[in-house]
Structure formats: C-alpha cells, structure tokens
Amino acid sequence: MKENMENMNPESLLRKAQALGEDIKEMESIDVMGAYQQAQTQIKTNRRRSMYNQLMRYAAFLTIPLLLSSLILGYLYWGATDTEEKYAEVMAATGSVIRYELPDHSVVWLNSGSTLRYPTVFKKDNRNVELKGEAYFEVEADRKRPFYVNTPAGLSVYVYGTKFNVNAYEDDNSIETVLEKGKVNVISPDGKTTVQLAPGERLLYNKVDQKLLKGKVDVYEKVAWKDGKLIFRNAELGEIFKRLARHFNVDIQFNNISGKEYKYRATFRNETLPQILDYLAKSAALKWRTEEAVQQADDTFTKKKIIVDLY
Known part of the structure; x- marks a missing residue:
C-alpha cells in the first residue's frame, strides 16, 4: 500500500484525499440515534397493527354468535307477541243491559245474562268475538278486516260494518240474527251454507233440526231491549x-x-x-x-x- 502511494503522483493523491474527506463528512452527518428511534417506532407500529388485526379477528369471532343469538331472541320475542293473543271478557249481569266499546271502536250492547269474549288487540285480517246470549252490534266499517260473531252452537255471523242483533242464548232451541242496517252474512255450523241478509230481515237457525229460516221481521221489536x-x-x-x-x-x-x-x-x-x-x-x-x-x-x-x- 505504502509503495503504491509512493508511486502515485501528487494530483492523484489529492483526489483520493478529497474523496476520503467527503465520505467522512457523509458518515458524520448520519443521525444514528434518530435512525434507531425511527426503527423502534416502526417496530412498535407494526406490532400494534398486528395486535389490532388479531383482536378484530377475535371480535368478529365473538360477534357472530352474539348477533345470531340476538336475532333468535328477537324473533322469539316479537314472534310470540304477534301470535300470542290475550282475551278479555265482559258480562251483563242477569236483569241488566250494558253498553261496551271494543278495541276497534265498534259498540256492543249486551242483554241480561250475556257474555262477550274478544281479543284485547284484533288481528290485522279479521275481528273475532265470541257471544253467549244476546247482543246488539254497531260495527265500525273496515273492509280489510271482517267482523265475526261466533256462537257456542257453531253458527257465525260476519260483517264489514253494520248494525245487527244476535240472540244466541244457550238454553234456547234457536239462534236469531236480525239486520237493521247494512249487510250481514250468516254461516251455518257446518260451514256449507252462507245466507246474506238485507235490512229488515232475520235468519232463524233451529238447533234441533239444523234448519235455516229467513224472513221479514219488525226490527225494533227485536232490538228495543237495548233501550230498556x-x-x-x-x-x-x-x-x-x-x-x-x-x-x-x-x-x-x-x-x-x-x-x-x-x-x-x-x-x-x-x-x-x-x-x-x-x-x-x-x-x-x-x-x-x-x-x-x-x-x-x-x-x-x-x-x-x-x-x-x-x-
């Protein structure tokens, strides 16, 4: 090395010395500590990112069953609410007449010793009530939800909005339906016959021989009981x-x-x-x-x- 330097001319030596000086300055300009801290920061960032991704995978793993459980519980709760019906019952004591308003704002008068059973909330497609005894109905019109009056003998009356009277005492041999206003349809207990009534008509169903008899009637004679x-x-x-x-x-x-x-x-x-x-x-x-x-x-x-x- 020494021999090589001795053989070199002064100009070559100067260029070598300048290049070496520049390399030394560049090395001195490097911030070793800063580079170290930057490397540590990058390592920590990568570690946090890795932990976050892992936690998110765990969270997703735990969330899916929780979500499914919530959906199942919600379905069971709301489904049960929709299908479970609660009923109320109103009764007119013997020797009395009462007036009562149903959830759909239809009005019913119950004659002495009569009972009406109905759901506290009517369904979306129908309004069903059960009658034992005699009642006069003023049904609120609703074409989408027909109103059904069901009797213990199986005879049913359905309407959309009208005024009518049903006499269905259990100890009587017949059931009488009288129409004052609108239209009613009377369905026989076997469901095979439907009779439509016009105002001023009545349908008498004989429980013994199961025959239906339709005819004209004095309506006020049949419904005046509600006025005492x-x-x-x-x-x-x-x-x-x-x-x-x-x-x-x-x-x-x-x-x-x-x-x-x-x-x-x-x-x-x-x-x-x-x-x-x-x-x-x-x-x-x-x-x-x-x-x-x-x-x-x-x-x-x-x-x-x-x-x-x-x-």
Missing part, C-alpha cells in the same frame, strides 16, 4: 214469559191448562213484573202466584219463582 223497552208483536205467551224471566231475573213457570193460544201486541217501558202480568191477565184467564227465593245448603239463593196458570 220490551216490545211484543203478535207474541205468544210462552215467548213473552221467557223474555220477562230474563229481563226481571226470575224463573217463570207457565202452565197452559186450557191449551188455548193467545198472541199479544204490547210495549212495556218502566212497568214492574206484577203490572205486566196484570195487563196480560185482562185478556186471558191467567192466575199467578209468587214463590220467594230460598237459601240453599251452600248459602246461595234460588231465584224468585213466578207460577202462571192459564185456564
């Missing part, structure tokens, strides 16, 4: 006593000893039962007596009993 009136038009004594028994909450035993048939045309408003019986006795040989209520072994009382004899 008893109206009879060519009514036989047997029918009159049946209605009086329900209206006054008594038992009436009618003995037709003579075998004669009498028909009456009358309207009663605030008369008492004795006053009505006295009125009926003016045109027929009627005698009647009262048996008071008796306390039974279970501390309940029997109904007052009226025994009517026709001679």
Whole structure:
C-alpha cells in the first residue's frame, strides 16, 4: 500500500484525499440515534397493527354468535307477541243491559245474562268475538278486516260494518240474527251454507233440526231491549214469559191448562213484573202466584219463582 502511494503522483493523491474527506463528512452527518428511534417506532407500529388485526379477528369471532343469538331472541320475542293473543271478557249481569266499546271502536250492547269474549288487540285480517246470549252490534266499517260473531252452537255471523242483533242464548232451541242496517252474512255450523241478509230481515237457525229460516221481521221489536223497552208483536205467551224471566231475573213457570193460544201486541217501558202480568191477565184467564227465593245448603239463593196458570 505504502509503495503504491509512493508511486502515485501528487494530483492523484489529492483526489483520493478529497474523496476520503467527503465520505467522512457523509458518515458524520448520519443521525444514528434518530435512525434507531425511527426503527423502534416502526417496530412498535407494526406490532400494534398486528395486535389490532388479531383482536378484530377475535371480535368478529365473538360477534357472530352474539348477533345470531340476538336475532333468535328477537324473533322469539316479537314472534310470540304477534301470535300470542290475550282475551278479555265482559258480562251483563242477569236483569241488566250494558253498553261496551271494543278495541276497534265498534259498540256492543249486551242483554241480561250475556257474555262477550274478544281479543284485547284484533288481528290485522279479521275481528273475532265470541257471544253467549244476546247482543246488539254497531260495527265500525273496515273492509280489510271482517267482523265475526261466533256462537257456542257453531253458527257465525260476519260483517264489514253494520248494525245487527244476535240472540244466541244457550238454553234456547234457536239462534236469531236480525239486520237493521247494512249487510250481514250468516254461516251455518257446518260451514256449507252462507245466507246474506238485507235490512229488515232475520235468519232463524233451529238447533234441533239444523234448519235455516229467513224472513221479514219488525226490527225494533227485536232490538228495543237495548233501550230498556220490551216490545211484543203478535207474541205468544210462552215467548213473552221467557223474555220477562230474563229481563226481571226470575224463573217463570207457565202452565197452559186450557191449551188455548193467545198472541199479544204490547210495549212495556218502566212497568214492574206484577203490572205486566196484570195487563196480560185482562185478556186471558191467567192466575199467578209468587214463590220467594230460598237459601240453599251452600248459602246461595234460588231465584224468585213466578207460577202462571192459564185456564
């Protein structure tokens, strides 16, 4: 090396010395500590990024089952809410008449000893109620949700919006539907026959022979009970006593000893039962007596009993 330098001319040596000086300056200009810190920062950034990606994979792994669980619980909750129906029941005590408004704002009057069962929230496609006894309906119009009145004998009445009366006492041999306004459709218990009524018509279903009889009727005679009136038009004594028994909450035993048939045309408003019986006795040989209520072994009382004899 020494020999090579000795053999070189002064100009070559100068150029070598300048190049070496420049290399030394460049090396001195490098910030070793800064480069070290920058390298450490990059390492930490890469490490945090790796940990974040790993955590996100774990989070996704945990979130999917949680999401599925939430969806299942939500479906079970809301699905059960939609399908589970809650029912309410309203009853008119014997000897009383009540007026009641249903959830769809339809109005119903219940006659003495009648019961109406209905869902607290009607379905989106229908409005179903169950009737035992007698009721007068003013149904709020809704073409998308027909209104059904179902009776214990299986007879059903469906409408969209109208005024009508259904008499379906379980101890009667018939079910009577009377239309005041609009249209109603009456479906037989076997579902094979549907009869449509016009205002002023009634349909009588005989529970014994299962026959349907359609005809004209005095509508107000059939629905005046909701206004506290008893109206009879060519009514036989047997029918009159049946209605009086329900209206006054008594038992009436009618003995037709003579075998004669009498028909009456009358309207009663605030008369008492004795006053009505006295009125009926003016045109027929009627005698009647009262048996008071008796306390039974279970501390309940029997109904007052009226025994009517026709001679």
